[in-house]
Amino acid sequence: xxxxxxxxxxxxxxxxxxxxxxxxxxxxxxxxxxxxxxxxxxxxxxxxxxxxxxxxxxxxxxxxxxxxxxxxxxxxxxxxxxxxxxxxxxxxxxxxxxxxxxxxxxxxxxxxxxxxxxxxxxxxxxxxxxxxxxxxxxxxxxxxxx
Amino acid sequence: xxxxxxxxxxxxxxxxxxxxxxxxxxxxxxxxxxxxxxxxxxxxxxxxxxxxxxxxxxxxxxxxxxxxxxxxxxxxxxxxxxxxxxxxxxxxxxxxxxxxxxxxxxxxxxxxxxxxxxxxxxxxxxxxxxxxxxxxxxxxxxxxxxxxxxxxxxxxxxxxxxxxxxxxxxxxxxxxxxxxxxxxx
Numbered sequence: 306x307x308x309x310x311x312x313x314x315x316x317x318x319x320x321x322x323x324x325x326x327x328x329x330x331x332x333x334x335x336x337x338x339x340x341x342x343x344x345x346x347x348x349x350x351x352x353x354x355x356x357x358x359x360x361x362x363x364x365x366x367x368x369x370x371x372x373x374x375x376x377x378x379x380x381x382x383x384x385x386x387x388x389x390x391x392x393x394x395x396x397x398x399x400x401x402x403x404x405x406x407x408x409x410x411x412x413x414x415x416x417x418x419x420x421x422x423x424x425x426x427x428x429x430x431x432x433x434x435x436x437x438x439x440x441x442x443x444x445x446x447x448x449x450x451x
Numbered sequence: 452x453x454x455x456x457x458x459x460x461x462x463x464x465x466x467x468x469x470x471x472x473x474x475x476x477x478x479x480x481x482x483x484x485x486x487x488x489x490x491x492x493x494x495x496x497x498x499x500x501x502x503x504x505x506x507x508x509x510x511x512x513x514x515x516x517x518x519x520x521x522x523x524x525x526x527x528x529x530x531x532x533x534x535x536x537x538x539x540x541x542x543x544x545x546x547x548x549x550x551x552x553x554x555x556x557x558x559x560x561x562x563x564x565x566x567x568x569x570x571x572x573x574x575x576x577x578x579x580x581x582x583x584x585x586x587x588x589x590x591x592x593x594x595x596x597x598x599x600x601x602x603x604x605x606x607x608x609x610x611x612x613x614x615x616x617x618x619x620x621x622x623x624x625x626x627x628x629x630x631x632x633x634x635x636x
Binding site: 317318321322325326349352353355356357359360361362363364365366367368369370373374376377378380381384 | 481484485489492493494496497500504506510513514517521522573575576577591595596601616619620623624626627630
């Protein structure tokens with residue numbers, strides 16, 4: 306039967322940290338003493354080391370595809386064009402709408418003039434003009450003698 | 452001592468060159484963009500590959516990281532911060548994708564083994580990593596595979612060092628348990 310010994314948590318922490326930093330003399334002494342008497346911690350430490358070694362062995366090396374720089378630069382250009390389009394698009398859309406409004410207004414104005422003239426009965430326009438604009442002949446009226 | 456001095460000087464020169472490239476990029480110099488891509492692509496793709504365990508997706512993420520970084524390059528206050536900034540973007544994008552993947556519940560059978568090396572081990576490792584939450588997985592991979600220091604992991608993941616320490620401890624413990632289950636099967 307295995308007996309848990311006081312300080313297993315501390316051992317686990319220090320055992321994990323010994324690969325990351327230089328342990329002090331007292332910490333190393335504690336690890337050695339605990340390792341000698343606690344079989345559970347001994348086993349945990351060895352399986353951890355084994356698992357971490359396997360993890361390190363599974364490290365993959367970088368495989369850079371050819372033309373990597375070109376691809377990044379091309380994507381960068383595309384991104385810049387897209388961003389500039391995004392920046393200018395509200396102005397372009399606004400200008401387009403304004404052009405369309407002006408065009409439609411001009412069209413409506415010209416068609417309104419022609420329909421107004423077309424609605425008059427034949428000869429009406431001339432008559433109106435003649436009655437309003439023709440000079441009155443004052444010759445028929447007898448002269449007033451003072 | 453002399454070697455250390457030479458390395459330090461080389462590092463300084465590289466940093467100065469990078470600052471120059473960044474300031475030229477701001478002016479729209481395409482050659483400088485190319486130089487920055489060439490300098491960082493390998494590390495970026497490697498990290499993305501190990502985080503995502505998929506080469507095609509990793510390349511896509513690396514490209515996206517460059518695009519995002521270049522888009523924001525004018526807003527970057529410190530020219531020296533470019534590499535850290537780029538790396539942060541890459542890890543964040545990877546974590547976003549991992550969260551999406553986890554939501555889709557990727558099955559073991561769908562894991563595609565990569566060519567070369569111990570294929571069986573890699574497939575098992577992929578299966579185990581898929582079962583870890585995105586933040587634990589990223590912390591574990593950055594520390595164990597990418598060999599980043601606590602400070603670097605904290606900077607890249609934008610969390611305090613204490614959080615990195617506790618996440619790493621939890622991730623190692625969970626990975627060990629998953630490993631025992633997988634080996635016992």
